[in-house]
Amino acid sequence: MDIELRNIHKRFGAIHANNDINVRFRHGRIVGILGENGAGKSTLMKILSGFQPADQGDILIDDRRIDYKGPTAAIANGIGMLQQDPLDVGAFTVLENFIYGGAEGLTLKRAQAEAQLSDLTARFGFELDPHQPIDNLLIAQRQQLEIIRLLALGVETLILDEPTTGISAEQKDILFDALRRLARDEGMIILLVSHKLEDVIDLCDEVVVLRAGLMVGEMDMPASDKDLTSALIADTKGQLVTMMFGEELDAQSRPHYEIGAPVFIADKLIVQDLRLDMQPISLTVHAGEVIGLAGLGGSGQELFMRACARIQRVNSGSLHFDGNNITGASYRQLFRRGCVFGAAGRLEEGLIAGLTLIEHTALVADDKLQIDWKSVAKRADTRIDHYRIKGAATDNIEQLSGGNQQRMLIGLLPDDPKMLILEQPTRGLDVDSARWIWTQLLERCARGAAIIFNSSDLEELVTYSDRILVFYAGRVHELPDVSRTSIDELGHLIGGEF
Amino acid sequence: MNIGNPRALAIRIAFLLLPIAISLAIGAALVIAVGRDPLEVVDALWKGAFKDSRKLGGVVNFWIPLTLVSIGLVVTFRAGLWNIGVEGQMMMGALFASWGAQYIPLDESLAPLLHLILIALAAIGGMFWGAVVGALKIRLGVNEIFGGVALNALVNVISIYLISGPWQPRIGGSAQGTEPFPTPALLPEFSARFPTNLFMIALVIAAFLIVMVMLNATRWGLNLKAVGANMRSALLLGVATERTSMSAFLVCGALAGIAGSYRVLFTFDNLRPLASGGIGFLGLLVVLLLSIRLLWVPLIAFAFAAILTGSTRLQIALQLDSSLAGVLQGLLVLFVILFHGVQEVFFPQTMADDETAEDSVPSVSSVVKEKP
Numbered sequence: 008m009d010i011e012l013r014n015i016h017k018r019f020g021a022i023h024a025n026n027d028i029n030v031r032f033r034h035g036r037i038v039g040i041l042g043e044n045g046a047g048k049s050t051l052m053k054i055l056s057g058f059q060p061a062d063q064g065d066i067l068i069d070d071r072r073i074d075y076k077g078p079t080a081a082i083a084n085g086i087g088m089l090q091q092d093p094l095d096v097g098a099f100t101v102l103e104n105f106i107y108g109g110a111e112g113l114t115l116k117r118a119q120a121e122a123q124l125s126d127l128t129a130r131f132g133f134e135l136d137p138h139q140p141i142d143n144l145l146i147a148q149r150q151q152l153e154i155i156r157l158l159a160l161g162v163e164t165l166i167l168d169e170p171t172t173g174i175s176a177e178q179k180d181i182l183f184d185a186l187r188r189l190a191r192d193e194g195m196i197i198l199l200v201s202h203k204l205e206d207v208i209d210l211c212d213e214v215v216v217l218r219a220g221l222m223v224g225e226m227d228m229p230a231s232d233k234d235l236t237s238a239l240i241a242d243t244k245g246q247l248v249t250m251m252f253g254e255e256l257d258a259q260s261r262p263h264y265e266i267g268a269p270v271f272i273a274d275k276l277i278v279q280d281l282r283l284d285m286q287p288i289s290l291t292v293h294a295g296e297v298i299g300l301a302g303l304g305g306s307g308q309e310l311f312m313r314a315c316a317r318i319q320r321v322n323s324g325s326l327h328f329d330g331n332n333i334t335g336a337s338y339r340q341l342f343r344r345g346c347v348f349g350a351a352g353r354l355e356e357g358l359i360a361g362l363t364l365i366e367h368t369a370l371v372a373d374d375k376l377q378i379d380w381k382s383v384a385k386r387a388d389t390r391i392d393h394y395r396i397k398g399a400a401t402d403n404i405e406q407l408s409g410g411n412q413q414r415m416l417i418g419l420l421p422d423d424p425k426m427l428i429l430e431q432p433t434r435g436l437d438v439d440s441a442r443w444i445w446t447q448l449l450e451r452c453a454r455g456a457a458i459i460f461n462s463s464d465l466e467e468l469v470t471y472s473d474r475i476l477v478f479y480a481g482r483v484h485e486l487p488d489v490s491r492t493s494i495d496e497l498g499h500l501i502g503g504e505f
Numbered sequence: 506m507n508i509g510n511p512r513a514l515a516i517r518i519a520f521l522l523l524p525i526a527i528s529l530a531i532g533a534a535l536v537i538a539v540g541r542d543p544l545e546v547v548d549a550l551w552k553g554a555f556k557d558s559r560k561l562g563g564v565v566n567f568w569i570p571l572t573l574v575s576i577g578l579v580v581t582f583r584a585g586l587w588n589i590g591v592e593g594q595m596m597m598g599a600l601f602a603s604w605g606a607q608y609i610p611l612d613e614s615l616a617p618l619l620h621l622i623l624i625a626l627a628a629i630g631g632m633f634w635g636a637v638v639g640a641l642k643i644r645l646g647v648n649e650i651f652g653g654v655a656l657n658a659l660v661n662v663i664s665i666y667l668i669s670g671p672w673q674p675r676i677g678g679s680a681q682g683t684e685p686f687p688t689p690a691l692l693p694e695f696s697a698r699f700p701t702n703l704f705m706i707a708l709v710i711a712a713f714l715i716v717m718v719m720l721n722a723t724r725w726g727l728n729l730k731a732v733g734a735n736m737r738s739a740l741l742l743g744v745a746t747e748r749t750s751m752s753a754f755l756v757c758g759a760l761a762g763i764a765g766s767y768r769v770l771f772t773f774d775n776l777r778p779l780a781s782g783g784i785g786f787l788g789l790l791v792v793l794l795l796s797i798r799l800l801w802v803p804l805i806a807f808a809f810a811a812i813l814t815g816s817t818r819l820q821i822a823l824q825l826d827s828s829l830a831g832v833l834q835g836l837l838v839l840f841v842i843l844f845h846g847v848q849e850v851f852f853p854q855t856m857a858d859d860e861t862a863e864d865s866v867p868s869v870s871s872v873v874k875e876k877p
Contacts, residue, residue, distance in 0.1 A: 318740075342743045350741060357742070359735040369727055370742050376723050419742065 015064035043437035056088035057081030087162035147178035267294030276324035299472030316348035345425035524840035553818030570764035574788035577757030585733030590653025592785030598762025601630030606690035631762020639754035
């Protein structure tokens with residue numbers, strides 16, 4: 008099947024999210040959809056997959072004009088989308104979830120479905136136990152399940168939104184192999200929305216670039232016909248960045264600050280959850296220091312951070328913050344002493360759907376009983392300006408795009424914290440926004456804040472950390488001098504080679 | 506707001522009036538089905554509530570406790586809590602006030618002081634029972650609905666024990682009620698022609714204004730909203746979530762307790778089983794009907810009070826069971842909530858809540874629901 012989008016327009020209030028988009032996706036091709044945050048990629052993909060209607064314009068499948076409403080209708084037309092956060096039902100097993108989306112009639116044909124499920128998993132080298140509850144799966148496995156579920160529904164075009172976020176390099180290889188086979192062998196169209204240029208260069212045959220709602224370019228990728236050399240990758244990357252931002256960005260380096268007195272000490276800390284037995288961790292963090300936590304998702308770094316922030320139980324060992332023993336303290340006690348935790352899930356942990364930006368600002372403003380709404384509104388406007396948030400102070404937070412929510416979250420951090428514990432502070436942000444966020448964070452370091460953060464972006468870890476702790480299956484390895492570490496070396500460590 | 510758009514305005518007015526019209530129509534059909542004239546019923550209800558100032562006083566006496574609990578429930582709902590235990594909190598307030606009425610030896614000359622003490626006691630009683638629900642929820646993870654139901658039952662058992670045990674009348678002890686309280690303890694009537702208590706009316710108005718300001722202009726009100734919308738995020742943004750939830754239970758409990766005291770110190774003059782009379786549950790309906798908006802609480806509570814007070818006349822004038830009024834009221838609530846839901850799903854753009862209206866990037870879920 009071939010898909011053509013003609014004169015697609017979509018407006019959200021004053022924002023023209025898609026402005027006259029014309030593009031053709033041909034069968035058997037893997038196409039990258041690129042653009043910085045708010046460029047309109049997600050909007051375009053949501054229109055194509057039926058999650059929201061276009062204001063204007065046509066979708067043609069094999070030169071036939073199609074009019075559909077809703078994702079189910081899109082799937083019936085052969086177009087399926089894999090959301091950034093896989094939409095599945097937690098308490099169900101893999102098999103039940105597989106059946107759930109495809110069942111017709113009242114009886115669920117379990118045996119037949121199980122056969123189909125294992126057939127598809129085997130074909131793509133996925134590892135999915137049909138009887139595992141979904142809650143026990145890794146993000147990568149949930150994606151795999153969602154892909155085969157869509158395939159079983161007869162989808163011929165697969166849209167993936169940031170599929171490599173939160174999955175390991177190994178899992179990424181499996182995913183990319185499967186996608187290549189779907190395109191080459193089955194003639195499917197694969198559309199990949201991603202910020203990770205390496206991934207796009209590695210996987211895609213061509214890219215489409217959006218900027219501020221406009222389509223600004225198309226480009227063939229070298230992957231299909233040449234061996235990828237690092238020089239070629241760097242060159243292609245440069246061209247893509249130029250297209251996305253209109254200018255090429257320099258590799259960033261960070262200034263280093265005076266490291267001060269210890270602010271945070273973890274001594275032989277042991278945390279556990281159902282799936283992980285952690286080795287004891289000892290870590291001393293000084294004022295102005297940035298500690299990066301590396302590791303595949305679920306290797307223990309999240310548990311460690313949450314234990315440090317006192318929202319995860321500590322099994323043994325002790326924690327000291329700012330001279331006080333906080334092993335048994337609550338998060339709120341830490342918060343009042345200047346330690347703030349920023350979680351990865353923005354609208355689940357961090358921001359509050361239903362509250363406006365002004366109300367969010369007021370929540371963190373001060374402890375005074377009376378709220379002076381006028382001055383809070385002014386403050387909210389200042390932050391919107393300063394953090395370049397696209398949205399109005401009176402907007403509800405959920406009306407903002409993901410990247411702008413993330414900016415707001417950072418904007419809500421106190422100006423002079425003693426310590427920040429941040430889960431994936433730049434997750435899902437484009438290069439430019441990520442740098443902006445780091446500028447803000449490093450300013451706080453310069454004023455003496457310590458930062459502990461984790462990231463799945465190795466470049467980010469190497470660029471911004473003073474020291475890195477590598478987590479692998481609950482074991483921890485410390486890299487005391489990051490300046491002598493290459494991304495390549497870090498990649499091996501993350502794979503457990505220590 | 507969408508006032509500029511005539512279609513949206515028309516839809517909004519339609520959704521305001523339709524549920525009222527439909528529930529009235531069904532109510533009328535019911536009356537006709539039992540062989541009566543609906544207009545007769547309306548007439549009886551009206552006369553029952555507003556025929557003279559004595560009747561109006563009766564309406565006000567119902568309105569006072571109903572408004573108090575409804576204001577309290579706005580607070581707990583704002584914090585995302587279903588305070589089903591409000592009925593029991595009224596009862597506990599009534600018990601505390603009853604204790605004071607019987608055992609605090611102040612004579613007639615100090616009656617106003619005694620009244621203040623009794624009302625304060627009632628507030629403490631309600632707060633205590635609310636705090637138990639809160640502690641169960643916060644410390645032990647017991648859902649406030651289950652905790653509330655259990656505590657409602659428990660306080661009823663306690664009140665029956667007191668009435669038929671330690672507090673039973675000296676002569677002819679039964680489970681009917683205690684002896685009438687000494688006169689100094691009883692809240693006085695304004696006049697025989699308008700038998701209600703002005704101090705309590707003033708207290709209701711004060712509570713309304715104070716809670717209104719607290720919800721909208723203070724950090725406490727914002728904290729409640731944040732905790733109600735997303736407890737986890739609120740915690741990470743530095744809100745003392747446990748304290749905030751507990752404060753909601755305490756405020757609601759205090760107001761419910763005062764409402765309970767009015768029942769025993771004015772309406773009945775003694776303590777009886779189930780003195781709260783289902784007013785707490787009725788308050789839940791008032792607040793649900795208004796989607797937790799405080800502004801209209803006094804008005805809607807007054808309408809409810811009028812219908813229920815008026816319904817006593819149905820029996821006398823028409824030999825119809827007074828529960829008919831309850832049926833009418835139930836129909837009204839059902840249809841208002843139903844239509845609210847329908848409007849939310851099919852015409853989200855016309856919702857009265859400005860924040861969710863147009864000119865903004867809609868979320869996926871609202872888009873999926875969007876109609877052409």
